[in-house]
Amino acid sequence: MKLINPFSDLIEKDPDQNDISYLMMIALVIFMVVLSETALVFSTGGAFLLVSNLFYFPLILLNLKFFTKGLSTSTAIGLIYFLIAVFLVNFDIEGLLIGFSMMLTYIAVGISISMISKTSNESKKTLIKSISNYENLFEEIQDAIIVYDSEGLILGVNNAASTLLGLEKKYVRFLKIDDLKNFIDEDALKKAFYDVSLSGSGFTDTELRQSDGNIVYIEIHSSIIDSSKGVMRAYIRDVTDRVIAEKKIIASETRYRHLTNQLPEMIFELDIDGNFCFATRYSINIAGRTPEELSGGLKLWDVLVEEDRDRARKNLEWFFKGMFLGAVEYRVKKPDGSIIPVLVHFSYDFDDDSSVRGIKGIAMDISQRKRMEMALRRNEKKFRSLFENSNDAVIIFNRDGMIMDINTRLCNMLGIKRDEAVSQDLKCRFPESEWDKVSGMYEVSSSGGIFFESRMQHREGDYIDVEISSGIIDPEEGLYQAILRDISERKRGEVELAVSRERLNLAIEGAGVCVWDWDIERDEMYFEGNYDEMFGQVKEHTDRSGSMWREILQQEFYKIIMDYYADNGNSSSTISDLKSKQFESEYKFKTETGLNRWITVLGKVVDCDSDGNPVRIAGIMQDVSDKRMYQDALYEANKKLNLLSSITRHDILNQIAGVRGFTDILSKRLPEENSELQHYLDRIKKATSNIQEQITFTRDYQNIGVETPSWQNLEKIIESSRSKAQLRNIAFFNDCRGLEIYADPMIEKIFFNLLDNTIRHGGDVTEIEVKCRKNSDCLTIIFRDNGKGVSCDLKEKIFDHGYGSNTGLGLFLVREILGITGMGISEVGEPGKGAVFEIQIPADHAREVR
Amino acid sequence: MQDKKILVVEDDTIISELIMWRLKDLGYTRCSFTSSGEDAIIKAREESPDLILMDITLEGDLDGIDSIKEIKKFMPGVPFVFLSSHIEDEIIERALATRPSGYIAKPFEDFELRMGIEIALMK
Incomplete structure (x- = not known):
């Protein structure tokens, strides 16, 4: 069964048929016919006119049939007429002219007819060929095409449509558009195929379920082909690949957005007017704006500080003119007034047609960098200040030993100016004997440093003792730094200290004392001086580490201090008092030979912790056995003297009792008239009484001291x-x-x-x-x-x-x-x-x- | 009162003579004396005196305080008065610990002796 050609009735005539040349030619022919016919009328009359006109029939018929041979056919007929006219009608000049003109007229008419016939025939062929091409195109086009009428009857489908629907063409031919519901959603179907009759054209994109169950994405473009016949056509394009690609693009775009939103960089897009089109969440947060603000026509310069706005406008202008901007620093001003410095990299945002539609920008928050730069500048300033104001002399030199810089302290120390020293060899400032040490300063590795004592030469020639600490400060640049300290005073002090130390040792030795120092925090105890002489013969003494004395000092003596501490409270004044107070205690020991030894321990709290607890105690220990022996002897002597005093007092009082008693007896026995003797007895009594009082008084004060x-x-x-x-x-x-x-x-x-x-x-x-x-x-x-x-x-x-x-x-x-x-x-x-x-x-x- | 027997214990013969003279002067005729603690104990046991005038410092090993302690073992109720020139607190405290009837410090007056004796005898 041959399918109807959906285009056969729709092909328009060739517009060449109306070509003006054809019209002119026809006009010319008609003019010639009229002219020759008129001439013929006037010269021959009606009978010959009729005969003459009879020649048109064969002329037209032959030229219609044999249009390719119009000239010869027309010429032949014209010659026949000419011959007839000349030989049969009137062989004169007039007859010749009329015959010749008619011959020409016949030739013109014949040629015209043959040409028209030929043209018509060629047009028909062209039309047929065109229809064939259309059919081929219709069939071969990759888009599916469905032609249907206003009743929804499908008039025709192409191969692509058949393939797309998964149905053979012959079956589709008998379907109606409504039958496509199995393939296309009903609403989409209606919109795509029927709504077109209202608007003249339609477009729908939807899904199509193929007969094998596959889903394909399609676009349906529909239009009216012949409104009078209600014929419509729908192009169905399989856009599955494109839709999938689009979905992938959208997914990719989503992932891109998501990714960019996660990035700690401010990524944004501007249109050519500088309006924000897109900005990552981070950007929005940093700028202190809301997404609504950004999408509401906010421009790049609107988020910048006032001073940067003109520059930003000009930069964009230049950028769109093709100028490379590189990285540009701006300062973003947040609504709360805080300012964030950012570094922005711009790039073009191209449209599909490669035209620039805007700018993409990545901005980095460089607050940290700025702070670091600021800190670096401050540090540089501090370093410079430190360098210049340091109490220590500082010298900077390179790996070749060339002086790069020196500070004021070193200038003063050496009596030189900075300019004199810079670019000089470092060794110039040291005596030759020290050059090996000096060389060592710029041979140290990057990780190391050296410390040594040396001597430098003053401008006036004197040598200064210095302590040098040197190390590398910039391994890449090969820069070294040495800190030099004038230790002349210290050297002198060390000598004096040595002398003083010697004196102290002599004093300690001379005094026969042992110095002890107990670092409680580190639990270390030192003894110095006459330790061995003092304790060498003490039985309990074991070695110089002083285990016994450690116990005594750490327990008994420490307890004395802590008791004082406990008795006097834990106030700051007590701590101060504690440190100024000297504690003393005596301890008795027996030597290996059985002799008693008395050791006096004197100590002071040297240091306390923040709670006021002693952390260091130091003092001396002294053998006071001799003194103690004398004290004991003195004590015993005092006791004996007291006993003697007591006995003597007793005996004297006894005797006074006797004297007074017998004096009383004598006084009673003496005659009263003997006043002189009475007087003497009274004096004896008084003297005895005085003696008694004085003796009694000695009792009260016998214990003094x-x-x-x-x-x-x-x-x-x-x-x-x-x-x-x-x-x-x-x-x-x-x-x-x-x-x-x-x-x-x-x-x-x-x-x-x-x-x-x-x-x-x-x-x-x-x-x-x-x-x-x-x-x-x-x-x-x-x-x-x-x-x-x-x-x-x-x-x-x-x-x-x-x-x-x-x-x-x-x-x-x-x-x-x-x-x-x-x-x-x-x-x-x-x-x-x-x-x-x-x-x-x-x-x-x-x-x-x- | 004057018929009371008084034992005088005094190591110093001058003082003992003086005391004896004074006792006699005061009318106490039944008096005896000794110079050592040991003898004083024997005499006290033999004579059972009504009052003992006891010096603290005596001849022999026993002093007056220890002697009184011994005497009180067999004559717990006998009154006694210490007569001593010891004025040291320690000795006085020891003496008072024996609960004497009196303590007369030497040198003393007649009045002091008489009052000491009478008060002791009255107890």
Whole structure:
């Protein structure tokens, strides 16, 4: 079955048939016919006219049939007519002319007809060929084409459509558009095939399910072919590859966007007017903008600081003119006012037709770099300042030993100017003997450095001792730096120190002491001096590491310090006090030979940690065995003397008892009239009584200096003295509270004596007051009564031995007892207004009770 | 009172003579004396005195305080008065620990001796 040619009725006539040349030729022929016919009428009349016109029939028929031979055919007929006209009708000139004109007319008409016929025939052939071409094109075109009418009847499909639908053409021929629902979504079908009748053309892209189940993406372009017949045509293009490619592109684009959004660079696109078309999230965040702001016509320069905006506009202008910009720095100003420096690289954004449609830009936040640059500049400045203001001399030189720079300190040290030294050989500044060392400075590796002592030469020729620390500062450039310190003073100091050290050693040796230093934090202990001489024979002593002394110092002596620390609280003043206080303790040991050894340990807290705990203690140890032996002997002697004193006192008092007893007996037996003997007996009694008092007095003071001084509560001492004194109606006020004094245990006797003195010699005393006054130098105890006082001439005499109405020892011994611990006493009262005794106690012999 | 027996223990013969003279002067005729602690113990056991005047420093190994301690073992209620020139606190404390009836420090007056004796005898 032959398919209908969907184009056969649609081919238009060839427009060449209406060509003007044909029209002119026809006009000419008609003119010639009219002219010849007119001439024929006028010359021959109607019969010959009829005969003449009969020649047109064969002429037309022959030329229509044999249009390729129109000239010959027309010429033949014309000649026949000419011959007939000449020989049969009228053989004259007129006849010749008419015959000849008619012959020409026939030839013209014949040629015209043959030409028209030929042309018509060729047009037909061309048309047929064209239709064939159209058919071939229709079939062979890669797009599927469906021709259908307004009723939806499919008039024809090409091979591509058949292939696309997966159906044979012969089946498609009988389908209707609605039958394509199996392949194309109904809505898309309607839009693609039917809506075209309303708008004249239509376009739809949709999916097509092929008969084998494959899905292909298609575009349907539909249009009206013949509106009068309601014929429409739909091109269906398989765009699966393109759609897949587009999807891939979209996916790729999405991934690109996603990737760019993740990048810590600001990536953006501008149109040719500088408007933002796209910006990564990072860019938006950095610029402190919202996506809406960027898509709302924000321009590049809108996000920049005012000063950069013109430059940005001009840069874009130049860029679009083809100028290479490279990397450009701008400053982005965020809405909150903060400024971010960025480095922007621009590139063209080309359209599909390779025309520039905008700019792509990548901007990097260079805040960090700027800060680093700033820091670098600051560091450079600092380095320069450090270099110039350093207390140490600094010299910079290269690997060839050429001086590159020196600082002011070195200029001053060597007495030279900078320009004199720069570019000189480094060795020039050192004596030749030091050149090997100097060479070593620029032979060190990049990782190393050298430190040595050397000598440099001053401009005036003197040599300066220097300490040099050298190292490489720029391995690539081969630059080295040496820090030089003038150690002339130190050298002199070292010599002096050595001398001083020697003196100290001599002193330590001479004093027979051992110096110890305990670093508590590092648990290290050092002994120096006469350690072996001192402890060599001590049984428990093992070696010089001082294990025994470590225990003693770390336990017993340390405990003394910590007890003091605990007793006095953990205040800053206590820590200061602790560091200024010297602790002392004595320890007894037995030597290998059985002798007792006494060692005095003296120590001070040298350093404390932040909590005030001692971390370093140092001091000396001294063998005080001899001194201790003398002290023991002295103590024993004192005891013996006390015993002797006691026995003697006892015996004397015994004898005094005898003397007094028998004197009484004698006095009673003596006649009263013997007044002279009575008088002598009274003198004996008085003398005996004086002896008794003095002997008794020695009992009270026999222990002066026997017991060691100790800290005693002042208030309690005074109260105790008061309780023993017979104050009777005398009011007593004791204001000395919260104080301790370091004094001889006999101190209580002092106040008793002063009270007793007031009672005995003060006159009408009604009030006694004891109070204290403290200043930085000393504590003053003021003992005041409201008696008759002490006259000016007696203020010192009352402290003399033997002065007074009794033994004359009271105030004398008061001063002596106080003097044992460095205290003093004086009478400062105003005569007639009461006695005022002031006892001065050194500041370190008084403290507050804690 | 004057018929009371008084034992005087005193190592110093001058003092003992003086005391004896004074006792006699005060009317105490039944008096005896000794100079050592050991003898004092024997005499006390033999004579059972009504009062003992005891010095602290004595001849022999025992001093007055120790002697009194021994005597009190067999004469727990006998009154005794220390007569001593010892005025040291330590010795006085030792003496007072024996709970004496009195302590008369030498040198003493007649009055002091008389009052010491009478008070002791009254106890």
